[in-house]
Amino acid sequence: MAEIISMSSFIITCPNCNHQFEPGDTMREEIEKELRGKMIDWQKKKEVETAELLEAEKKRMHAEMQDKVRKSLAADYENQLKILQEKAVESEERLKASRQKELEFLQKEQALKAKEEEIQITIQRQLLEERAKLKEQLQKEEADKISLKEQEYQLRTKELEKQIEDQKKLVEEMRRKQEQGSMQLQGEVQELMLEEMLQSTFPFDKIEEVGKGVRGADCIQIVRNQFGNESGKIIYESKRTKDFSNEWIEKLKKDMRSFGADVAVIVTQTFPKDMDRFGEKEGVYICTFSEVRSVALLLRNALLKIADARKSQENKGDKMVMLYDYLTGTEFSEQWKAIREGFMSMRQSIQRERDTMEKLWKAREKQLEKVLLNAAHIQGSVEGIAGADAVNLNLLEDNDPLMID
DSSP states (O other), rough: TOOOOGGGGOOOTTTTTTEOOOOOHHEEEEEEHHHHHHHHHHHHHHHHHHHHHHHHHHHHHHHHHHHHHHHHHHHHHHHHHHHHHHHHHHHHHHHHEEEEEHHHHHHHHHHHHHHHHHHHHHHHHHHHHHHHHHHHHHHHHHHHHHHHHHHHHHHHHHHHHHHHHHHHHHHHHHHHHHHHHHHHHHHHHHHHHHHHHHHOOOOTTTEOOOOOOOTSSEEEEEEOTTOOOOEEEEEEOOOOOOOOOOOOHHHHHHHHHHHSSSSEEEOOOOOOTOOOSSSSTEEEEEEEEHHHHHHHHHHHHHHHHHHHHTTTTHHHHHHHHHHHHHHSOOOOOOOOHHHHHHHHHHHHHHHHHHHHHHHEEEEHHHHHHHHHHHHHHHHHHEEEEEEEESOOOOOSOTOTTTOOO
Protein backbone atom coordinates (compact mmCIF):
# COMPACT_ATOMS: atom_id res chain seq x y z
CA MET A 1 0.00 0.00 0.00
CA ALA A 2 3.03 2.24 0.22
CA GLU A 3 3.12 2.17 -3.49
CA ILE A 4 -0.28 3.83 -3.81
CA ILE A 5 0.15 7.45 -4.75
CA SER A 6 -2.23 10.10 -5.93
CA MET A 7 -3.79 9.09 -9.24
CA SER A 8 -2.89 12.43 -10.85
CA SER A 9 0.80 11.49 -10.86
CA PHE A 10 0.30 7.75 -11.00
CA ILE A 11 2.53 5.92 -13.51
CA ILE A 12 2.25 2.27 -14.19
CA THR A 13 5.39 0.17 -14.80
CA CYS A 14 4.96 -3.04 -16.59
CA PRO A 15 6.53 -5.88 -14.71
CA ASN A 16 7.56 -7.67 -17.80
CA CYS A 17 9.07 -4.95 -19.92
CA ASN A 18 9.42 -2.25 -17.35
CA HIS A 19 7.52 0.10 -19.65
CA GLN A 20 6.02 3.03 -17.79
CA PHE A 21 2.82 4.69 -18.81
CA GLU A 22 0.10 6.72 -17.37
CA PRO A 23 -3.21 5.01 -17.22
CA GLY A 24 -6.27 6.48 -18.79
CA ASP A 25 -9.33 7.67 -17.00
CA THR A 26 -11.12 4.37 -17.28
CA MET A 27 -8.17 2.40 -16.17
CA ARG A 28 -7.55 4.92 -13.52
CA GLU A 29 -11.04 4.46 -12.16
CA GLU A 30 -10.71 0.69 -12.21
CA ILE A 31 -7.34 0.88 -10.58
CA GLU A 32 -8.64 3.30 -7.92
CA LYS A 33 -11.59 1.03 -7.39
CA GLU A 34 -9.34 -1.98 -7.05
CA LEU A 35 -6.98 -0.08 -4.83
CA ARG A 36 -9.84 1.09 -2.64
CA GLY A 37 -11.05 -2.48 -2.33
CA LYS A 38 -7.58 -3.68 -1.44
CA MET A 39 -7.25 -0.79 0.99
CA ILE A 40 -10.51 -1.73 2.62
CA ASP A 41 -9.47 -5.37 2.81
CA TRP A 42 -6.12 -4.31 4.22
CA GLN A 43 -7.78 -2.09 6.75
CA LYS A 44 -10.08 -4.93 7.74
CA LYS A 45 -7.15 -7.30 7.97
CA LYS A 46 -5.25 -4.76 10.06
CA GLU A 47 -8.22 -4.27 12.23
CA VAL A 48 -8.50 -8.04 12.72
CA GLU A 49 -4.79 -8.32 13.40
CA THR A 50 -4.96 -5.36 15.73
CA ALA A 51 -7.91 -6.90 17.49
CA GLU A 52 -6.10 -10.23 17.76
CA LEU A 53 -3.01 -8.46 19.04
CA LEU A 54 -5.07 -6.55 21.50
CA GLU A 55 -6.82 -9.73 22.61
CA ALA A 56 -3.52 -11.55 22.97
CA GLU A 57 -2.05 -8.62 24.86
CA LYS A 58 -5.11 -8.50 27.01
CA LYS A 59 -4.82 -12.21 27.78
CA ARG A 60 -1.12 -11.83 28.48
CA MET A 61 -1.76 -8.89 30.74
CA HIS A 62 -4.63 -10.73 32.41
CA ALA A 63 -2.41 -13.74 33.01
CA GLU A 64 0.30 -11.50 34.37
CA MET A 65 -2.24 -9.77 36.58
CA GLN A 66 -3.56 -13.12 37.80
CA ASP A 67 -0.06 -14.29 38.48
CA LYS A 68 0.78 -11.09 40.30
CA VAL A 69 -2.47 -11.25 42.24
CA ARG A 70 -1.86 -14.93 43.04
CA LYS A 71 1.63 -14.14 44.23
CA SER A 72 0.36 -11.12 46.13
CA LEU A 73 -2.42 -13.14 47.71
CA ALA A 74 -0.03 -15.89 48.65
CA ALA A 75 2.28 -13.37 50.23
CA ASP A 76 -0.65 -11.68 51.97
CA TYR A 77 -1.95 -15.05 53.12
CA GLU A 78 1.42 -15.97 54.54
CA ASN A 79 1.62 -12.57 56.21
CA GLN A 80 -1.94 -12.88 57.51
CA LEU A 81 -1.26 -16.42 58.67
CA LYS A 82 1.87 -15.29 60.42
CA ILE A 83 -0.03 -12.37 61.97
CA LEU A 84 -2.82 -14.68 63.00
CA GLN A 85 -0.39 -17.12 64.52
CA GLU A 86 1.27 -14.28 66.38
CA LYS A 87 -2.16 -13.03 67.50
CA ALA A 88 -3.13 -16.57 68.55
CA VAL A 89 -0.01 -16.80 70.66
CA GLU A 90 -0.71 -13.38 72.07
CA SER A 91 -4.36 -14.28 72.68
CA GLU A 92 -3.30 -17.46 74.40
CA GLU A 93 -1.01 -15.51 76.67
CA ARG A 94 -3.76 -12.97 77.28
CA LEU A 95 -6.21 -15.80 77.96
CA LYS A 96 -3.82 -17.31 80.46
CA ALA A 97 -3.41 -13.91 82.10
CA SER A 98 -7.15 -13.35 82.02
CA ARG A 99 -7.78 -16.75 83.56
CA GLN A 100 -5.25 -15.99 86.21
CA LYS A 101 -6.90 -12.63 86.88
CA GLU A 102 -10.32 -14.34 86.86
CA LEU A 103 -9.07 -16.84 89.39
CA GLU A 104 -7.64 -14.07 91.52
CA PHE A 105 -10.94 -12.15 91.13
CA LEU A 106 -12.96 -15.19 92.14
CA GLN A 107 -10.72 -15.69 95.14
CA LYS A 108 -11.11 -12.03 96.08
CA GLU A 109 -14.87 -12.24 95.41
CA GLN A 110 -15.12 -15.29 97.64
CA ALA A 111 -13.17 -13.48 100.31
CA LEU A 112 -15.42 -10.43 99.90
CA LYS A 113 -18.53 -12.60 100.13
CA ALA A 114 -17.22 -14.17 103.29
CA LYS A 115 -16.41 -10.74 104.67
CA GLU A 116 -19.81 -9.44 103.55
CA GLU A 117 -21.56 -12.36 105.23
CA GLU A 118 -19.61 -11.64 108.39
CA ILE A 119 -20.54 -7.95 108.14
CA GLN A 120 -24.20 -8.87 107.50
CA ILE A 121 -24.19 -11.12 110.56
CA THR A 122 -22.67 -8.31 112.61
CA ILE A 123 -25.20 -5.78 111.23
CA GLN A 124 -28.10 -8.16 111.90
CA ARG A 125 -26.86 -8.68 115.44
CA GLN A 126 -26.57 -4.90 115.93
CA LEU A 127 -30.00 -4.37 114.34
CA LEU A 128 -31.54 -6.91 116.67
CA GLU A 129 -29.92 -5.21 119.63
CA GLU A 130 -31.03 -1.75 118.42
CA ARG A 131 -34.51 -3.07 117.69
CA ALA A 132 -34.75 -4.53 121.17
CA LYS A 133 -33.60 -1.21 122.65
CA LEU A 134 -36.01 0.73 120.43
CA LYS A 135 -38.86 -1.63 121.31
CA GLU A 136 -38.10 -1.22 124.98
CA GLN A 137 -37.95 2.57 124.55
CA LEU A 138 -41.20 2.63 122.54
CA GLN A 139 -42.91 0.44 125.13
CA LYS A 140 -41.73 2.82 127.83
CA GLU A 141 -42.89 5.87 125.84
CA GLU A 142 -46.20 4.14 125.05
CA ALA A 143 -46.64 3.32 128.73
CA ASP A 144 -45.90 6.96 129.57
CA LYS A 145 -48.37 8.11 126.91
CA ILE A 146 -51.01 5.68 128.16
CA SER A 147 -50.42 6.90 131.70
CA LEU A 148 -50.65 10.50 130.50
CA LYS A 149 -53.79 9.73 128.48
CA GLU A 150 -55.23 7.93 131.48
CA GLN A 151 -54.58 11.01 133.60
CA GLU A 152 -56.05 13.25 130.89
CA TYR A 153 -59.02 10.91 130.61
CA GLN A 154 -59.55 10.97 134.36
CA LEU A 155 -59.26 14.77 134.38
CA ARG A 156 -61.63 15.01 131.42
CA THR A 157 -64.03 12.60 133.11
CA LYS A 158 -63.88 14.67 136.29
CA GLU A 159 -64.50 17.82 134.25
CA LEU A 160 -67.45 16.20 132.50
CA GLU A 161 -68.79 14.92 135.80
CA LYS A 162 -68.42 18.43 137.23
CA GLN A 163 -70.17 19.92 134.18
CA ILE A 164 -72.93 17.34 134.39
CA GLU A 165 -73.31 17.95 138.13
CA ASP A 166 -73.45 21.68 137.44
CA GLN A 167 -76.02 21.04 134.70
CA LYS A 168 -78.05 18.93 137.11
CA LYS A 169 -77.91 21.68 139.71
CA LEU A 170 -78.79 24.23 137.04
CA VAL A 171 -81.73 22.13 135.84
CA GLU A 172 -82.90 21.58 139.42
CA GLU A 173 -82.52 25.28 140.17
CA MET A 174 -84.34 26.22 136.96
CA ARG A 175 -87.07 23.71 137.69
CA ARG A 176 -87.39 24.98 141.25
CA LYS A 177 -87.42 28.59 140.09
CA GLN A 178 -89.84 27.74 137.33
CA GLU A 179 -92.14 25.98 139.74
CA GLN A 180 -91.82 28.79 142.25
CA GLY A 181 -92.07 31.43 139.57
CA SER A 182 -94.92 29.65 137.85
CA MET A 183 -96.81 29.07 141.09
CA GLN A 184 -96.11 32.58 142.29
CA LEU A 185 -96.99 34.03 138.91
CA GLN A 186 -100.13 31.96 138.67
CA GLY A 187 -101.06 32.96 142.20
CA GLU A 188 -100.45 36.64 141.43
CA VAL A 189 -102.48 36.36 138.25
CA GLN A 190 -105.35 34.75 140.17
CA GLU A 191 -105.13 37.46 142.86
CA LEU A 192 -105.27 40.15 140.20
CA MET A 193 -108.19 38.45 138.44
CA LEU A 194 -109.99 38.09 141.79
CA GLU A 195 -109.58 41.78 142.58
CA GLU A 196 -110.67 42.80 139.09
CA MET A 197 -113.65 40.47 139.21
CA LEU A 198 -114.77 41.82 142.59
CA GLN A 199 -114.25 45.40 141.49
CA SER A 200 -116.16 44.88 138.27
CA THR A 201 -118.92 42.85 139.90
CA PHE A 202 -119.37 45.13 142.89
CA PRO A 203 -118.43 48.62 141.73
CA PHE A 204 -119.96 50.31 144.80
CA ASP A 205 -117.81 48.27 147.16
CA LYS A 206 -114.25 49.12 148.02
CA ILE A 207 -111.69 46.45 147.10
CA GLU A 208 -108.44 46.90 149.00
CA GLU A 209 -105.28 44.97 148.04
CA VAL A 210 -103.02 43.78 150.80
CA GLY A 211 -99.47 44.88 149.98
CA LYS A 212 -97.01 42.31 148.61
CA GLY A 213 -94.64 40.97 151.24
CA VAL A 214 -97.16 41.66 154.01
CA ARG A 215 -98.30 38.53 155.82
CA GLY A 216 -102.06 38.25 155.58
CA ALA A 217 -104.93 37.95 153.14
CA ASP A 218 -104.73 38.97 149.51
CA CYS A 219 -107.60 41.44 149.38
CA ILE A 220 -110.50 42.83 151.44
CA GLN A 221 -113.96 43.69 150.11
CA ILE A 222 -115.66 46.48 152.06
CA VAL A 223 -119.36 46.05 151.32
CA ARG A 224 -121.30 49.27 150.86
CA ASN A 225 -124.98 49.85 150.37
CA GLN A 226 -126.60 52.12 147.83
CA PHE A 227 -125.91 55.10 150.03
CA GLY A 228 -122.20 54.34 150.34
CA ASN A 229 -122.47 53.26 153.92
CA GLU A 230 -120.24 50.36 155.04
CA SER A 231 -122.25 47.21 155.68
CA GLY A 232 -119.45 44.70 156.41
CA LYS A 233 -116.09 43.23 155.26
CA ILE A 234 -115.21 40.08 153.36
CA ILE A 235 -111.57 38.93 153.43
CA TYR A 236 -110.17 36.77 150.59
CA GLU A 237 -107.13 34.52 150.36
CA SER A 238 -106.17 33.26 146.87
CA LYS A 239 -104.26 29.97 146.57
CA ARG A 240 -103.17 28.13 143.43
CA THR A 241 -101.16 25.12 144.54
CA LYS A 242 -101.35 21.37 144.05
CA ASP A 243 -102.16 20.55 147.67
CA PHE A 244 -104.46 22.15 150.26
CA SER A 245 -103.02 23.11 153.66
CA ASN A 246 -105.23 23.33 156.77
CA GLU A 247 -102.89 25.99 158.10
CA TRP A 248 -104.47 28.39 155.62
CA ILE A 249 -107.74 28.25 157.57
CA GLU A 250 -106.18 29.22 160.91
CA LYS A 251 -104.07 31.90 159.30
CA LEU A 252 -107.04 33.45 157.49
CA LYS A 253 -109.13 33.40 160.69
CA LYS A 254 -106.36 35.37 162.41
CA ASP A 255 -106.27 37.79 159.49
CA MET A 256 -110.06 38.10 159.67
CA ARG A 257 -109.87 39.11 163.32
CA SER A 258 -106.91 41.39 162.64
CA PHE A 259 -108.72 43.30 159.85
CA GLY A 260 -112.12 43.19 161.58
CA ALA A 261 -113.71 41.25 158.72
CA ASP A 262 -117.10 39.58 159.01
CA VAL A 263 -116.55 36.70 156.54
CA ALA A 264 -113.43 34.89 155.26
CA VAL A 265 -113.12 33.14 151.89
CA ILE A 266 -110.31 30.93 150.53
CA VAL A 267 -110.22 30.76 146.72
CA THR A 268 -108.30 27.62 145.71
CA GLN A 269 -108.13 25.01 142.96
CA THR A 270 -107.72 22.13 145.45
CA PHE A 271 -110.04 21.28 148.34
CA PRO A 272 -109.31 19.65 151.69
CA LYS A 273 -109.46 15.88 151.74
CA ASP A 274 -112.96 15.89 153.31
CA MET A 275 -114.38 18.32 150.71
CA ASP A 276 -114.92 18.03 146.97
CA ARG A 277 -116.90 21.23 146.27
CA PHE A 278 -117.82 24.62 147.72
CA GLY A 279 -118.50 24.63 151.44
CA GLU A 280 -117.66 26.00 154.86
CA LYS A 281 -114.99 24.63 157.17
CA GLU A 282 -114.20 25.96 160.66
CA GLY A 283 -115.91 29.25 159.94
CA VAL A 284 -114.13 29.85 156.61
CA TYR A 285 -115.76 29.48 153.20
CA ILE A 286 -113.78 27.51 150.59
CA CYS A 287 -114.50 27.67 146.84
CA THR A 288 -112.88 27.66 143.42
CA PHE A 289 -112.25 30.70 141.29
CA SER A 290 -115.19 29.87 139.06
CA GLU A 291 -117.46 29.83 142.13
CA VAL A 292 -116.15 32.92 143.89
CA ARG A 293 -118.43 35.34 142.04
CA SER A 294 -121.55 33.54 143.20
CA VAL A 295 -120.16 33.05 146.71
CA ALA A 296 -119.22 36.74 146.98
CA LEU A 297 -122.69 37.75 145.78
CA LEU A 298 -124.41 35.53 148.37
CA LEU A 299 -122.15 36.67 151.20
CA ARG A 300 -122.48 40.31 150.21
CA ASN A 301 -126.26 40.07 150.08
CA ALA A 302 -126.23 38.41 153.45
CA LEU A 303 -124.11 41.24 154.91
CA LEU A 304 -126.39 43.82 153.33
CA LYS A 305 -129.47 42.11 154.76
CA ILE A 306 -127.88 41.93 158.17
CA ALA A 307 -126.99 45.62 158.00
CA ASP A 308 -130.45 46.49 156.73
CA ALA A 309 -132.05 44.44 159.47
CA ARG A 310 -130.16 46.45 162.04
CA LYS A 311 -131.51 49.67 160.64
CA SER A 312 -134.91 48.39 159.57
CA GLN A 313 -136.64 50.10 162.43
CA GLU A 314 -135.24 53.52 161.53
CA ASN A 315 -137.03 55.47 158.80
CA LYS A 316 -138.19 52.32 157.11
CA GLY A 317 -140.70 54.06 154.81
CA ASP A 318 -138.32 56.80 153.72
CA LYS A 319 -135.59 54.27 152.92
CA MET A 320 -137.89 52.23 150.72
CA VAL A 321 -138.92 55.31 148.78
CA MET A 322 -135.32 56.36 148.38
CA LEU A 323 -134.34 52.85 147.25
CA TYR A 324 -137.15 52.78 144.69
CA ASP A 325 -136.26 56.19 143.36
CA TYR A 326 -132.59 55.22 143.09
CA LEU A 327 -133.25 51.94 141.28
CA THR A 328 -135.59 53.57 138.78
CA GLY A 329 -133.45 56.67 138.26
CA THR A 330 -130.92 57.48 135.52
CA GLU A 331 -128.00 57.49 137.95
CA PHE A 332 -128.39 53.79 138.74
CA SER A 333 -128.93 53.04 135.03
CA GLU A 334 -125.75 54.88 133.95
CA GLN A 335 -123.71 53.40 136.77
CA TRP A 336 -124.89 49.91 135.91
CA LYS A 337 -124.00 50.55 132.27
CA ALA A 338 -120.53 51.73 133.33
CA ILE A 339 -120.17 48.66 135.51
CA ARG A 340 -121.01 46.39 132.58
CA GLU A 341 -118.59 48.20 130.25
CA GLY A 342 -115.84 48.03 132.87
CA PHE A 343 -116.55 44.34 133.38
CA MET A 344 -116.23 43.61 129.66
CA SER A 345 -113.04 45.68 129.36
CA MET A 346 -111.46 43.91 132.31
CA ARG A 347 -112.51 40.55 130.94
CA GLN A 348 -110.79 41.27 127.61
CA SER A 349 -107.70 42.58 129.42
CA ILE A 350 -107.54 39.42 131.52
CA GLN A 351 -107.78 37.28 128.38
CA ARG A 352 -104.90 39.20 126.74
CA GLU A 353 -102.79 38.85 129.87
CA ARG A 354 -103.59 35.14 129.97
CA ASP A 355 -102.42 34.73 126.35
CA THR A 356 -99.23 36.66 127.13
CA MET A 357 -98.46 34.51 130.15
CA GLU A 358 -99.05 31.32 128.15
CA LYS A 359 -96.53 32.53 125.56
CA LEU A 360 -94.06 33.27 128.36
CA TRP A 361 -94.54 29.79 129.82
CA LYS A 362 -93.98 28.22 126.41
CA ALA A 363 -90.74 30.22 125.98
CA ARG A 364 -89.51 28.98 129.37
CA GLU A 365 -90.42 25.43 128.44
CA LYS A 366 -88.30 25.78 125.27
CA GLN A 367 -85.38 27.08 127.36
CA LEU A 368 -85.72 24.07 129.63
CA GLU A 369 -85.82 21.76 126.58
CA LYS A 370 -82.56 23.38 125.34
CA VAL A 371 -80.89 22.70 128.72
CA LEU A 372 -82.07 19.08 128.63
CA LEU A 373 -80.85 18.69 125.02
CA ASN A 374 -77.35 19.99 125.90
CA ALA A 375 -77.26 17.66 128.90
CA ALA A 376 -78.22 14.77 126.61
CA HIS A 377 -75.35 15.65 124.22
CA ILE A 378 -72.87 15.67 127.12
CA GLN A 379 -74.26 12.34 128.30
CA GLY A 380 -73.80 10.85 124.80
CA SER A 381 -70.18 12.09 124.61
CA VAL A 382 -69.32 10.66 128.04
CA GLU A 383 -71.00 7.33 127.27
CA GLY A 384 -69.11 7.17 123.96
CA ILE A 385 -65.80 7.57 125.85
CA ALA A 386 -66.39 5.73 129.12
CA GLY A 387 -69.32 3.45 128.31
CA ALA A 388 -72.98 3.60 129.17
CA ASP A 389 -72.51 2.12 132.67
CA ALA A 390 -69.44 4.13 133.68
CA VAL A 391 -71.19 7.30 134.89
CA ASN A 392 -74.87 7.87 135.63
CA LEU A 393 -75.70 11.06 133.77
CA ASN A 394 -79.50 10.87 133.78
CA LEU A 395 -80.80 14.30 134.76
CA LEU A 396 -84.38 13.16 135.05
CA GLU A 397 -86.13 9.99 136.07
CA ASP A 398 -88.50 8.26 133.69
CA ASN A 399 -91.53 9.73 135.49
CA ASP A 400 -90.01 13.17 136.04
CA PRO A 401 -92.59 15.92 135.41
CA LEU A 402 -89.99 18.04 133.63
CA MET A 403 -89.86 15.66 130.67
CA ILE A 404 -91.42 17.75 127.93
CA ASP A 405 -93.02 16.03 124.98
